[in-house]
Structures are given as C-alpha cells and as structure tokens.
Amino acid sequence: MAKATLTISSKNYSSWSLRGWLLTKFSGLDFEEIVTAPDDASARAEILLLSSSILVPCLRHDGAVVWDTLAIAEYLNEAMPDAGLLPDDRVQRAHCRSICGEIHSGFTTLRASLPVNLKGHFPGFKIWSRAQADIDRVCSIWRDCLEKSGGPFLFGARRTMADAMYAPVVTRFVTYDVKLEPLLQAYADTIMAMPELKEWIAAAKDEPAEIEELEVEY
Numbered sequence: 001m002a003k004a005t006l007t008i009s010s011k012n013y014s015s016w017s018l019r020g021w022l023l024t025k026f027s028g029l030d031f032e033e034i035v036t037a038p039d040d041a042s043a044r045a046e047i048l049l050l051s052s053s054i055l056v057p058c059l060r061h062d063g064a065v066v067w068d069t070l071a072i073a074e075y076l077n078e079a080m081p082d083a084g085l086l087p088d089d090r091v092q093r094a095h096c097r098s099i100c101g102e103i104h105s106g107f108t109t110l111r112a113s114l115p116v117n118l119k120g121h122f123p124g125f126k127i128w129s130r131a132q133a134d135i136d137r138v139c140s141i142w143r144d145c146l147e148k149s150g151g152p153f154l155f156g157a158r159r160t161m162a163d164a165m166y167a168p169v170v171t172r173f174v175t176y177d178v179k180l181e182p183l184l185q186a187y188a189d190t191i192m193a194m195p196e197l198k199e200w201i202a203a204a205k206d207e208p209a210e211i212e213e214l215e216v217e218y
Contacts, residue, residue: 002061003030003101004030004031005033005059006020006022006023006026006059006060007035007056007059008020008033008035009035009057011200011201012119012204013118013202014116015111015168016056016057016069018200019057019164019168019172020023020057020059020072021057022163022167022197023072023161023164024072026085026159026164027077027080027083027085028082028083028200029077029079029080031059031061046131053163060070061075062079063077063131067164068099069124073165084158085160087155087156093156095145097146097153099154099165100162100168102141104165105132109128109133110138110169110172113128114127114131114176115167115172116171118201118204118205122177124177135173138169139184140168141166141185142166142184142187147183151183151186151190151195152186152187153187154187159194167191167194170191171201174192174202
C-alpha cells in the first residue's frame with residue numbers, strides 16, 4: 001500500500017491546513033506532507049478566504065481522496081478507529097460533531113478580522129464588536145465542554161477532532177492577545193503545549209514566504 005499523503009499550504013497562515021494536519025497526526029496514520037507553493041492559486045484562495053470550494057488540505061490514502069476537513073476527520077475516524085477522534089459516548093459524539101460543524105461553517109468575522117499568523121504578535125489588538133461576538137461564542141463552547149468533561153481537552157483526557165478543529169482559534173487568541181478566563185486559558189495552554197502544535201509552529205516560523213494581505217499593521 002502506498003504511503004498516505006496530505007497536501008497542505010502555508011503553515012504560518014493556513015488554519016485549514018493546520019486542522020487537517022493535526023487530525024492526521026492525532027489519528028496515528030503515517031503520512032507524507034506535500035506542501036503547495038505560496039503562489040499556488042488554490043492555496044492562496046484557501047488562506048485568504050476567497051473561495052467557497054476549498055481543496056486544501058487534501059488527504060490521499062488507500063484509494064481515497066478527501067479534501068474537506070470535516071470529511072478528513074470522519075474518514076480518519078473510520079480508518080483509524082483506535083485513535084478515538086470522537087468520544088465513546090453517543091451523546092458526547094453528537095456534541096463533538098456539532099461544535100466541529102459550527103467552527104467549520106461559522107465564525108466568518110473572527111476568521112476575517114483575526115487571520116492566523118503564527119509569526120505575528122499584536123498586543124493590545126483592537127477587536128471589533130462582531131469579532132468579539134464570535135470570540136464570546138467560542139468561549140461559551142469551550143466553557144461548556146470543559147465544565148462537563150473536566151478537561152484538559154474539550155471532551156476529557158483524550159484529544160478528539162474538536163481539539164484539532166479549534167486549535168487554530170487558540171493560536172489566533174495568542175497572536176492577537178485575546179484575554180481568557182483561567183479555565184479557558186488553561187485549555188489554550190494545553191493546546192499550545194501539544195508536541196504536534198509545537199512542531200507545526202516551529203516549521204511555520206521557518207517559512208520564508210509572506211502573504212502581504214495578511215501582514216497589515218492593524
């Protein structure tokens with residue numbers, strides 16, 4: 001069987017590539033990275049939110065070609081069932097899928113106002129009211145999950161697809177100096193301390209390319 005491949009774009013700017021990469025890492029599937037060029041049109045469209053049809057990241061494994069992050073998550077849950085990408089409990093699985101779907105399809109103002117930029121740090125960043133509403137909703141989701149599960153991850157001791165889906169939001173909060181209450185800050189710290197995320201961030205900081213549209217001084 002050919003080794004699985006995961007096509008990704010910029011590690012510094014791409015929230016969707018980070019999600020797909022973390023999901024694949026969490027699953028334990030052995031894979032090879034294929035990184036698209038910074039000037040690749042489809043990659044730029046994904047990063048700059050210019051396309052409704054996102055083809056990056058894309059997982060190829062055992063004859064399957066899967067290019068949507070939720071589809072990648074569900075595929076990996078089937079292909080690697082021992083990884084526990086979804087909680088064991090039926091009700092918790094439904095909750096996990098719901099909050100993953102919400103971050104997948106919503107929070108457009110948060111995405112546009114606080115783009116992922118792992119090299120950047122903007123203390124005292126001005127957050128507009130509509131973006132704050134998205135931040136408040138994320139905090140409500142995290143708080144509800146952590147209070148029910150006891151943490152340290154959203155659904156307890158084991159990482160699930162929800163933690164991969166919300167990890168780019170954690171990095172946004174770090175980049176733009178978003179203040180969190182202690183429970184949520186502890187969760188953010190847990191996510192930032194994951195070896196996989198540390199590996200991704202280190203690679204992001206070594207990326208030579210910059211996307212001018214995302215390097216504006218706010």
